[in-house]
Amino acid sequence: MDSDQPPSQNEIIRILKAFSIALLKIYPRSFCSKDGLSYGLIRTLEGKKLVVLGEKGQVLLDDFKGVVHHQTSSLKVCDLSPENTEVLITLFPYTKPVSLRKCPMTFGTGDCLGLATPGHIRAIKKFQIHPVLAHASAQENQYTGRNFREVIQDAAWAVFQENYQEGYGADGDHLKSLQEIKNALNAGFSMVTLDLSEKLNVEAFHYSKKSVHQKFKEEIDQGDAEVIFHLFLDKEFVMKGPEGQFSIRLDEERVERNTLLFYKALDFAEEVDQWIRWQTGNRPLVDFEICMDAMPFPTSAENHFFLALELSHRGVHIQSFAPRFIGEFQKGIDTSEDKEAFRRQFCQHVLIGRDYGNYKISIHSEVINFLSSLIWKNYQKATST
Secondary structure, eight states: OOSSSOOOHHHHHHHHHTSSOOEEEEEEEEEEEETTEEEEEEEETTEEEEEEEEOHHHHHHSSSOOEEEESSSEEEEEOOOHHHHHHHHHHSGGGSOOOOTTOSOEEEEEESSSSSHHHHHHHHTTSSOEEEEEEEOHHHHHHHTOOHHHHHHHHHHHHHHHTOOSOOEEEEEEEOSHHHHHHHHHTTOSEEEEEOGGGOOGGGGTSOHHHHHHHHHHHSOHHHHHHHHHHHBTOEEEEEETTEEEEEEBOHHHHHHHHHHHHHHHHHHHHHHHHHHHHHTTOSOSEEEEEOTTSSSOOOHHHHHHHHHHHHHHTOOOSEEEOOOSSOOOTTOOOOSOHHHHHHHHHHHHHHHHHTTOOEEOOOHHHHHHHHHHHHHHHHHHHTO
16 A cells, blocks of 8 residues: 555455454545545444554554454554544644634534534535534533543544644533643633623612612722723713724712622632633643623623623633623524614724724524524525515
C-alpha cells in the first residue's frame, strides 16, 4: 500500500474480506494513511470499529489497542474506547476540539446523543461557518446517561469518520458551578457557557423604589457603590449601527436595580474567568460565553449594557453572550410575537456586544426555531410570486 495515499474503497473492501471479521460497512471518508499505515472506520456485528492496516511489524508497534489479524498484511481491529480516543486525538490533532473565537460565525449543532454529528458535518460543509459539534450540560448528561468525556469521544470519532479538518468546538453548556466547569474542561471541552440564572437576583425588578434604595445600601459595599455610580449614573451611552442608533441613560434607581440584579452574578463570572485564565496559562484555548436565556423576563438592552460594562471594568473578556429574547420560542412551534420588535432587540444586543467587548451574540435553540420559521415563510413568499 502507498504510504502517502489511503487505499481505494474497492481495495479496502478486498483487503478486509481476506480477514475473519464480520464486515457490514466501511466509512470511506475516514480512511487515510500515516507513517506507512492505513486507518479507517468500519462497522461489524459488534458495532463501529477502527481498523489499522499495514505491514505486521508496524501494526504491532502502533499505539491503538485492538485485536490483530495476520494475512499477507496485518489488520488491527480496535474499539472506540477512551484509551483509543486519546491515541486518535494525538495522532490526528484535527479530531480535538479547539477555540473558535477567531471565527466570525459559529453554529452549535446540538447533538446531545452523539449520533447525528456525521450528518451535521456534511451539512455544515456547505456554508462558511464553523460548527460546535459537541454539546453537553450536566443536566443533559444525567438525562442521556453520558459524561463529558464520552461527549468528546463521540465527537472526535465523528470528525475522524468524516475527515473534517476545519476545526470544531465543544461546548460545556449551561454550566452553573465551578465544579461543572472543571469537569468539562478536564474532559477536553473548548468552550464554557456559564449560566448565571441561579446567581441573579431577579426580585430586584419587583422591589419598590424605596426598597431598592434600602437594599442597595445594605448589600452593596460603599466603595463598590461609588465606582458603580461613577461608571453609570446620568451618563448617556450612544450606540450606532446600520439600523440606526439608540442610547442608554441610567438614573440612580436604575443603577441600583441593575446592581442588585447582577452583583452576585458578576462576582461569579469574574471568579470563573480567573480560574479559566489560570487553568490555561492565559492562552486563548477556551471560549467563554455568558448566557441569560433562562431568565424569567427578556434581557433588555439596559440589562445587557450594564453587565457588559461591568465585565469590561473587571477585566473579564467573553467571546459570546446569550440574552433571553422576547417571546416564547419552543422547539417545533411557531410564534405570534412581533418579528420587527425581535429584530430591533437583536440589533441592539449586537451593537452592545460590538462596542463593549467585541463579542458575538449567541442565539440559543428556542430562538433558532423562530428564525427558521421566518426564513421558511420568506422563502415561501418569494417562490409563490
